[in-house]
Amino acid sequence: MDILKMTDLEIYELGIKELIEQIGPANTERFLRQCKPNKYDYSVERHKLLADQSDIDTIVKRIQKRETERKEEEHIKTERIAAWRKGILELTDIEIYELAFKILVDKLQVYGSIGFLQQHFKNLNIDDQLFDLRQQSRIENH
Numbered sequence: 001m002d003i004l005k006m007t008d009l010e011i012y013e014l015g016i017k018e019l020i021e022q023i024g025p026a027n028t029e030r031f032l033r034q035c036k037p038n039k040y041d042y043s044v045e046r047h048k049l050l051a052d053q054s055d056i057d058t059i060v061k062r063i064q065k066r067e068t069e070r071k072e073e074e075h076i077k078t079e080r081i082a083a084w085r086k087g088i089l090e091l092t093d094i095e096i097y098e099l100a101f102k103i104l105v106d107k108l109q110v111y112g113s114i115g116f117l118q119q120h121f122k123n124l125n126i127d128d129q130l131f132d133l134r135q136q137s138r139i140e141n142h
Contacts, residue, residue, distance in 0.1 A: 003111055008118050008122075009119055011108055011116050011119065012115070012119035014107070014112075015107065015108055015112070015113075019031065019100055023099060027091070027096050027100070030096045031096055032120065034093060034097050035117060036121070077098070080095065081099060
């Protein structure tokens with residue numbers, strides 16, 4: 001499978017298939033509902049951050065602290081996903097989003113994941129798309 005030779009639609013279909021296999025139709029639908037363009041202006045936030053720059057020692061300490069926090073967060077995420085796979089708990093929307101996106105990147109690489117999202121954004125009516133996803137899932141389960 002050469003992602004670079006696939007169309008966005010082929011990549012999209014492969015991504016949907018992989019998501020349904022790994023997280024199921026309901027969570028795939030939750031993920032797709034969250035994937036829509038955002039009109040948020042990040043440049044305003046960036047300018048605020050740049051205006052409040054600290055000295056280099058403070059920045060280094062912040063980075064080190066954040067790295068420690070990130071490792072702990074990853075450990076907790078791993079435990080929660082394992083518990084979800086065992087049916088012990090339900091994941092939050094953001095956890096579903098992060099897991100689904102990781103699945104896409106693992107299966108389609110970065111280029112394919114971008115193609116997947118481009119194809120997803122081309123569909124103007126997400127409700128029709130989700131209906132088709134449910135229908136596809138029902139057909140595959142029978």
